[in-house]
Amino acid sequence: MKPKEIKKLIELVEDSNINQLEVSRWGKKVRIMKTPDNPGMSSSSSEVMTVATPQPAPQPAPAPTMPAPTQVEAKPAAESLPTNIAEINSPMVGTFYRSPAPDADPYVQVGDIVTPGQVLCIIEAMKLMNEIESEEKGRIVEILIDNTQPVEYNQALFKIEKL
Amino acid sequence: MFKKILIANRGEIALRIIRACKELGVATVAVYSEADTESLHVRFADEVVKIGPGPSAQSYLNIPQIISAAEITNAEAIHPGYGFLAENPQFAEICESCNIKFIGPSSDMIANLGDKAFAKEKMKQAGMPTIPGSQGIIKDIQEAELLAEKVGYPVILKATAGGGGRGMRIVREKEELAKAFNTASSEAEVAFNNPDLYMEKYFEQPRHIEVQVLGDQYGNVIALGERECSIQRKHQKLIEESPSPAVSERIRKKMIDAAVKGAKKSNYESAGTIEFLLDEDGKFYFMEMNTRIQVEHPVTEVVFSMDLLKLQIRLAAGDKLDSVIKGYKLRGHAIECRINAEDPAKNFRPSPGKIEIFHIPGGPGVRVDTHAYDQYVIPPFYDSLIAKVITFGMNREEAIIRMQRALEEFVIEGIKTTIPFHQKVLKDKDFIDGNFNTKFLEHKANLF
Numbered sequence: 001m002k003p004k005e006i007k008k009l010i011e012l013v014e015d016s017n018i019n020q021l022e023v024s025r026w027g028k029k030v031r032i033m034k035t036p037d038n039p040g041m042s043s044s045s046s047e048v049m050t051v052a053t054p055q056p057a058p059q060p061a062p063a064p065t066m067p068a069p070t071q072v073e074a075k076p077a078a079e080s081l082p083t084n085i086a087e088i089n090s091p092m093v094g095t096f097y098r099s100p101a102p103d104a105d106p107y108v109q110v111g112d113i114v115t116p117g118q119v120l121c122i123i124e125a126m127k128l129m130n131e132i133e134s135e136e137k138g139r140i141v142e143i144l145i146d147n148t149q150p151v152e153y154n155q156a157l158f159k160i161e162k163l
Numbered sequence: 164m165f166k167k168i169l170i171a172n173r174g175e176i177a178l179r180i181i182r183a184c185k186e187l188g189v190a191t192v193a194v195y196s197e198a199d200t201e202s203l204h205v206r207f208a209d210e211v212v213k214i215g216p217g218p219s220a221q222s223y224l225n226i227p228q229i230i231s232a233a234e235i236t237n238a239e240a241i242h243p244g245y246g247f248l249a250e251n252p253q254f255a256e257i258c259e260s261c262n263i264k265f266i267g268p269s270s271d272m273i274a275n276l277g278d279k280a281f282a283k284e285k286m287k288q289a290g291m292p293t294i295p296g297s298q299g300i301i302k303d304i305q306e307a308e309l310l311a312e313k314v315g316y317p318v319i320l321k322a323t324a325g326g327g328g329r330g331m332r333i334v335r336e337k338e339e340l341a342k343a344f345n346t347a348s349s350e351a352e353v354a355f356n357n358p359d360l361y362m363e364k365y366f367e368q369p370r371h372i373e374v375q376v377l378g379d380q381y382g383n384v385i386a387l388g389e390r391e392c393s394i395q396r397k398h399q400k401l402i403e404e405s406p407s408p409a410v411s412e413r414i415r416k417k418m419i420d421a422a423v424k425g426a427k428k429s430n431y432e433s434a435g436t437i438e439f440l441l442d443e444d445g446k447f448y449f450m451e452m453n454t455r456i457q458v459e460h461p462v463t464e465v466v467f468s469m470d471l472l473k474l475q476i477r478l479a480a481g482d483k484l485d486s487v488i489k490g491y492k493l494r495g496h497a498i499e500c501r502i503n504a505e506d507p508a509k510n511f512r513p514s515p516g517k518i519e520i521f522h523i524p525g526g527p528g529v530r531v532d533t534h535a536y537d538q539y540v541i542p543p544f545y546d547s548l549i550a551k552v553i554t555f556g557m558n559r560e561e562a563i564i565r566m567q568r569a570l571e572e573f574v575i576e577g578i579k580t581t582i583p584f585h586q587k588v589l590k591d592k593d594f595i596d597g598n599f600n601t602k603f604l605e606h607k608a609n610l611f
Contacts, residue, residue, distance in 0.1 A: 093214055093231040125231040126261070150235035152213040153228065154197065 001030055085141060087156040088134065094125035096145045096157065106147075112140045113163065120158060123151065138162045164480050165189050165239045165264070170204065171229050172244030175534045175551065176458075177204035180242045183472035192236045194229055196222035198542035203534045210236050217544045223247045226254050233263050240264035240479060246546070249455040250277055266479040268378075268432045268454050276429065276452045286437075286449045289428035291421045294440065294448045296363035304344050310362055311340060319365040320344060322351035322358075329354045333365050368600040370409050370441040371395065371450075374422040375463045377474060378431040383484040386419040386426075387463050387471075388493050390436075393601045394588065396511070401581070401604075402588060403459040404498040405466050408559060408597030414445055425449070434460075434475045458501065461532060461553045465497040496562040497555045500570065500589075502533075503547040506579035507611065515541040519577030524569035528555040528562075531573075541578060549580065559597070563589060587611050 001023070013021050013032045022031040081087065090096070098106040098121055108120050114134045123130045142159040145151060169192040170180045177193060181204060184191045193208030198217035205211050212232040215222035222228070224247060233241055241263055243249040255270035267273070276282045287293045295314045300323060301307045311318045311334065320343055322330025330351030332343035344360065352358040370393045378384040391407030392400045410418070422437045429452075436457050438450040460471045469491065477487045505511040521537040533550035535541070541549065552569050556562035570586050588611060593599050604611065 093212055093228045093235065095235055126227055126234065152232070153215050153222075154213060 001025065001028060006030060081159075084162050086136065086138070086160050086162055088120065088132075088158040088160055089154045089156055090123055090132070090151045091153070092123055092125050092130065093152050094123040094130070094150070096147065096149050096151050097122040097124060097129075098143070098147045108140050108143075108158075110140050110143060114138060114140060114160070132157070134160070136160060136162055165476070167192060167236065167238045168240045168242055168266070168476070169194065169229070169233045169236065169238035169263075170208070170244065171223070171241050172247055172249075173199055173202060173204060173223060173534075173545065175532050175548065176244040176456075177202075178207060178534050179532060180244060180472055181207050183470060183476060186470070187473055187476060189476070192232065192238050194223075194232050196544070198544055201540065203536060203539075212236065217542060219247070219544060226257060229254075230257060230261055230263070234261070238263065240266055240476075242266040242476070243455070245455050245458055250453070252277065264479055266433065266476060268435065272429065272431065273454050276454050279451060282452055283449065285429055286425045286452075289421075289425040291425045291449045292447060294363050294450070297361045299361060300359040301344075301362055304341050307344050307360075307362060308337065308340055311337070314362070314364045317365040317367065318362050320347045320360045320362055322347065322355055323361050324351065324355035324357035324359070330360070366440055366442050368443060368602050369393075370407070370600045371400075371438065372407050372410060372418065372441045372447065373436045373438045373453075373457075374418055375457075375460070375471070376422055376426045376431060376435050376437060377471075377478065377484065377488075378426055378433060378435070379478050379484040380432055380481055381483055382427065382430060384423050384426045384431060385484060385488065385491075386422045387467050387469070387491065389415060389418060390459055390462055392459065393599055394594070394603055395601055396604050400459065401501055402498065402585065403462050403501075404496065404559070404562070405462040406493060406496065409441060411445070414441075414447065418447055421447075421449075425452075433478055434471060458548070458551070459499055461530060461551060462497040462499045465530065465553055465555045466493050466495055467491050468494070495555055495557050496559040497553055498559075498562045498566050499551055499553045500566060500585040501548055501581075502550040502552060502573070502575075502585070503581045504541050504549050504578050505547050505581050507581050507584035508579075511581070513543075513547050514579035515543040515547075516578045517541075518575060520574055521576075522572070522574040523550070524552065524572035526568075526572075528565050529553075529569045530555070535575075549575075563595060584611055 010032055013034055020033045108114060115137050116135055118134050119131045120134050121132050123132055138160040140158055141161045144156050164187060167190040168184055170177045171194060181191045191208040192210045193204050194212050194214045195202060195205045196215050196217050199205060214228040214232055215225050241258055248254040250273055252270040252274035255265045255273055258265035259270060283293050297310055317333055317335040320332045330347050332347040334340050334343045347360055348358040372389050373392055374389050375387040376384055388405055389407055389410055390403050390405045392403045394402035418439060425437060434456045436453045439447040440450050441447045456475060464471050474487055504514045506514050517540045518535055521535060523531045530553040531550055535549045554562050554565035554569055556565055567589050570582055573582055588594055
């Protein structure tokens, strides 16, 4: 396409209501788009006119709308935590246990003060019991998972108030 | 039939497996890394379990996390897809010991057939032609010379501990052999700490033809035609088709018989592919066997009107071959182009990032297998395959014209893709004439 022709097309677009113009000839394409005066507003109707070789205007494929699959555990809506509250997340996929054995006392309760290295819970994976230790000193504010509930990687287990 | 299957993979193959499961009424569990949170296979599965951060070693290759995910969701079987853990015998063994059905052959079979020397020997016993060469290491130059005379020049000397093209020498004439032997040996010593070499007949311009096999748990095996996979770049397949324009009815029958015999001899179970080298004289030789479903399975599906994933799952569930396949006949021609997120103008440099516009082609005889969509962000951790375009025609000519049309309609913006590269190949005279081999892209590098 010659520069003169392209210039003419640009003038065409400028002087009209057209927002986008795509021209294709002999396998070469030119697309001219008008910059909106108000970048904050998106034009509700952008007409794409094709000249010379009629081609269907490429439509963006609609984003698939599917029912949300069942997450292993419904994630709580993202909330911004106050700066002194941290979440302790699971490093692995497995089953969460609050006590070392079915009839034993839980490792921690809400309100307990924990120290670095203290065992908070067990995540069972592939028949192995993994002790999950606290990395901080703090007070257990909330226990987010029920006993024997399955958890996935990085899932929040406890909320702890840093001390 | 299984009630629930866990898919230990991602991307387009994970979606493909989910589709087969849906049609079989089987519930699906998708495992995913943090980088794949917005992935389509995660959206379409019934249950999802996050198993790790982006890098594959910590997620899709993390066996404990995957097995754990199967346990907490009570999945009865795991489909490994291709790549990742699909041909990992340890993973298959762990599944077996955890009472989870690994959808594929047994761990022993994977280990054995994955050993090239073992596989070659096994196939040889089944009467399959194998690449002539040495039986193990060559002691010295004298032995090399005798063997080369027997096998016939050209030959290739390869380091037994080697790879990556090092410790390899092609020898075209007797006079070059001694020098080549010494150079290859020293190179191998330096690179791999092992100077030992073996020898194989060298094929200048072979074609890569592979045969799809299916086996049930009762010793029955069938072969579903062949696929032509010679259009490769750095040993990566880019375009595949079925049937092969280079294979006559006579050769086809021989290859298929050989493949079925070889698979039966190994008691092969599940879907698998036997790869052959076809030389310029129409002779074929066993190269290796892949014990998994392959990327290019759609071209076979299309010409045989079959669903290989559903078949694979049914066979894993214990169905007999003749109950799931009632009769089959190859019809028409299919071609597949692998669209990668790479920039062909910059030596196929990977081009991850956000897809701004995504419009897939449609119309008669066009199939697109993809996990990408409009506004999808391609993560940088995994391979660059974003879509497979498969076209079907009543003959090869129609399949080619359809592919040309489909590639024109396929709009992907925001990242660079290999669509322009495929368009050039599909217009190349030699390609259209069916006149090509594994050196095709190498010889035409400057054109593409």
